[in-house]
Amino acid sequence: MGVSGAGKTVVGSLLARAQGWEFFDADDFHAPSSIAKMARGEPLDDADRAGWLDVLAALIDRLLRESRPAVLACSALRARYRARLVGSHDAEEVRIVYLRASREVLRNRLEARQGHFAKADLLASQLATLEEPQDVLVVDADVAPGTVVERIRAALGLAD
Secondary structure, eight states: OOOOTHHHHHHHHHHHHHOOOEEEEGGGOOOOHHHHHHHHHHOOOOOHHHHHHHHHHHHHHHHHHTTTTTEEEEOSHHHHHHHHHHOOOOOOTTTTEEEEEEHHHHHHHHHHOOSOOOGGHHHHHHHHHOOOOOOEEEEEESSSSHHHHHHHHHHTTTTO
């Protein structure tokens, strides 16, 4: 989890590949109206996110029911969003990793990013919405993605 530009998709896909797990990007589950809104530089509100969070929570439930390990890259900016995603599952079933990066790094990444609907003009609203979690694994995402993945794997006991 983390704001736009934290590296969720890159790190998440690398982590999933390293573990031989499936990877899902929550951006792929947004309603077309939400994508259009963000592309115009307008931040999403709770109403925009409600159905999206329901779909993602159902995905997590299905993956757990089917015993399919996976990585889901998702902003999950507010505590209540994270609680919705985790649902009744315990902390060992659904592990949340917060990719924390400096504002400068985030802005630079977003300004360099091509072909994505979330641009640098959404960064301020993302940071304003973010409720930094206290009870999850926090990883410095200002470093290279491979380093972030190795730190996550080590912290979660997934390293070879």
